[in-house]
Amino acid sequence: MSLDRSQQLELYSRMLRIRRFEEAIVAHYPVGHLSIGQEGAIVGACMALRDDDYVTGTHRSHGHPIGKGAAINPLMAEIFGKRTGICKGLGGSMHLTDTSLGLICESAIVGGGFPLATGAGLSIQVRKSDQVSLCFFGDGAANQGTFGESINMAAIWKLPVIYFCENNGYAVTTSVAASHGQPDIARRADGYGIPGVIVDGQDADAVYEVTQAAVDRARAGEGPTLIEAKTYRFDEHSNRLAIPIRYRSDEEIAFHRNERDPITLYRARLVAGGLAAEVEAIEAEVTCIMADAVQFAKDSPEPELSDLTDNMFSNPINFPVTREGIFGDA
Amino acid sequence: MRNSTQKLSYLQAIVEAQREEMRRDERVILMGEDIAVYGAQSLFDEFDHSRLRNVPISENSFTGVGVGAALTGLRPIVDLTIASFVYLASDQIINQAAKLRFMTGGQLKVPIVVRTSTFYNNRTAAQHADRPYPLFMNIPGLKVVAPATASDAKGLLKAAIRDDDPVIMFEDINLWGKKEEVPVDVDFLVPIGKADIKRAGSDATIVSVAGCLLPALAAAELLAREGIDVEVVDLRTIAPMDKETILASVAKTGRLVIADNSHKVGSVASEIAAVVSEEGFESLRKPIQRVATPSVHIPYNQALERQLYPTKERIVAAVRAIL
Ligand SMILES: Cc1ncc(C[n+]2csc(CCOP(=O)(O)OP(=O)(O)O)c2C)c(N)n1
Ligand SMILES: [Mg+2]
Numbered sequence: 001m002s003l004d005r006s007q008q009l010e011l012y013s014r015m016l017r018i019r020r021f022e023e024a025i026v027a028h029y030p031v032g033h034l035s036i037g038q039e040g041a042i043v044g045a046c047m048a049l050r051d052d053d054y055v056t057g058t059h060r061s062h063g064h065p066i067g068k069g070a071a072i073n074p075l076m077a078e079i080f081g082k083r084t085g086i087c088k089g090l091g092g093s094m095h096l097t098d099t100s101l102g103l104i105c106e107s108a109i110v111g112g113g114f115p116l117a118t119g120a121g122l123s124i125q126v127r128k129s130d131q132v133s134l135c136f137f138g139d140g141a142a143n144q145g146t147f148g149e150s151i152n153m154a155a156i157w158k159l160p161v162i163y164f165c166e167n168n169g170y171a172v173t174t175s176v177a178a179s180h181g182q183p184d185i186a187r188r189a190d191g192y193g194i195p196g197v198i199v200d201g202q203d204a205d206a207v208y209e210v211t212q213a214a215v216d217r218a219r220a221g222e223g224p225t226l227i228e229a230k231t232y233r234f235d236e237h238s239n240r241l242a243i244p245i246r247y248r249s250d251e252e253i254a255f256h257r258n259e260r261d262p263i264t265l266y267r268a269r270l271v272a273g274g275l276a277a278e279v280e281a282i283e284a285e286v287t288c289i290m291a292d293a294v295q296f297a298k299d300s301p302e303p304e305l306s307d308l309t310d311n312m313f314s315n316p317i318n319f320p321v322t323r324e325g326i327f328g329d330a
Numbered sequence: 331m332r333n334s335t336q337k338l339s340y341l342q343a344i345v346e347a348q349r350e351e352m353r354r355d356e357r358v359i360l361m362g363e364d365i366a367v368y369g370a371q372s373l374f375d376e377f378d379h380s381r382l383r384n385v386p387i388s389e390n391s392f393t394g395v396g397v398g399a400a401l402t403g404l405r406p407i408v409d410l411t412i413a414s415f416v417y418l419a420s421d422q423i424i425n426q427a428a429k430l431r432f433m434t435g436g437q438l439k440v441p442i443v444v445r446t447s448t449f450y451n452n453r454t455a456a457q458h459a460d461r462p463y464p465l466f467m468n469i470p471g472l473k474v475v476a477p478a479t480a481s482d483a484k485g486l487l488k489a490a491i492r493d494d495d496p497v498i499m500f501e502d503i504n505l506w507g508k509k510e511e512v513p514v515d516v517d518f519l520v521p522i523g524k525a526d527i528k529r530a531g532s533d534a535t536i537v538s539v540a541g542c543l544l545p546a547l548a549a550a551e552l553l554a555r556e557g558i559d560v561e562v563v564d565l566r567t568i569a570p571m572d573k574e575t576i577l578a579s580v581a582k583t584g585r586l587v588i589a590d591n592s593h594k595v596g597s598v599a600s601e602i603a604a605v606v607s608e609e610g611f612e613s614l615r616k617p618i619q620r621v622a623t624p625s626v627h628i629p630y631n632q633a634l635e636r637q638l639y640p641t642k643e644r645i646v647a648a649v650r651a652i653l
Contacts, residue, residue: 108457173367174386180386320624
């Protein structure tokens, strides 16, 4: 089971879109948690999903919608807090949730996605649909109670869920070694009686293959799989956070940037396969997409106070709470 | 020494409080995510690392670990960093820490301090920007403090660590960097349950809750230039509330504005208004005004977010409305 050439080019394009999107953020509106370095894991996994498969993500949210193939303009506008943003400027950088592609939550509460992805799996099973649900989470999130509690339910009910760990080695400044009894998160699967698979997250094709196997298993009604992609975050935890001490060495960072960049590695594979011209065309296209998106975001209007009240309830009752509107004190 | 001070930021004052109490009492331990990097670096140089625990991201359980340690002879400080993360730990805080003394007929004590900070006005959106102190005011058995100055942060935290009951301290991230002269006396304590008159006045009372002290004082300054003399009462402790100070101020001024960053429905301001209506109604010359955050979630968009919390302008307008 491997990707054909056009799918591989699409994979490359999506990885590059994540990279260029975040470089544009750094240049124009520096907020948030970057996925740079983790594109192979994210897009490799997403390539195994259909548009109607569900995804839950994390505070490091930019890669997930792009990996699923989302339109870039609304994502960029959201970063800028604009009304044309995918969440109308209300959610922002940690919450790029494009529901048209099955994303149901990008949780900034670490571990918040496990139960939701599991619930989506339950819903799929009850509705007798053939969708699957994929839960992206970080190594740090595996230490939340929701991890074990959710996976256990998925295991006993054989829910079509893929728990996909982007293990980038750190939770803010805390290393996996310092915070996990044993460092292979996938080995925890054994405690719930489900398969656990470790994959090189910098090899996007390999990630695709293990995810596709887990998706096939889920669609066949055989239950959940825990996948751990070993990857690396090239930048700081968040580019808004001052890190007063060093918790990882310059050599370690340089090694990953220089030797283990998933985009560089994938590009070399495509070029070696005779796809140099196609690769270059994608690179030019992605550059244009990002320039357009930044312009779109800059030109877009700000949200208004009425957007706050309009988006609170599906069925507002006695709301807003005061006659004077939302404030009611002046 | 007794009367001397040193210039410290609000956050530095908190670190000093922890250092002093860890020196004074070896039962005091500190737990939190990434504390070796944020806040407590200098404590790692001084204290046995068994007393400083960098914890995994397991809020409910590490808070409960703190409760268990408190039940068995330690005096833990659990740092829950951002106030929305307290929700994850609230089972252990509410169902265990707050109730165990009562449910064991007074056999146990639970000397734990939970620190957390409100992260609003910081473009982090609704899952980070909560100010949930009223929820905890509604839990019997918890003491809830919310200092707005470096000295109060230091003195209240030290008092909380020495208190035998569970205390939650809500810090304000927007005050962390604010510096002032802070007492150095190791026995400098700010009593839990005492409000503080930060500015005396006779025409109206503003009670400020937590970080609202700054806009409240700015509003009072602005009104002073017009000859309106406003008293600013800094609540400092949310529960148990210092009714006497509030009622005495209202008895003097006859007018009450309450500035509170929490959402207006069921806010700290609501409780203060209820207390003054019940126990100080005769002193009131005009209706009580609550200046709080409307009942919508906090948006990511910064311009919108800024308008939602009590600002100097909104507080001034509320005072004017009852003159
Ligand atoms: C419940 C909760 N606790 C703490 C935090 C603060 N926090 C944000 S990201 C993060 C680290 C998460 O690590 P990991 O799951 O490995 O994801 P990564 O950031 O590496 O992508 C922490 C502790 C949070 N957002 N939510
Ligand atoms: Mg991580």
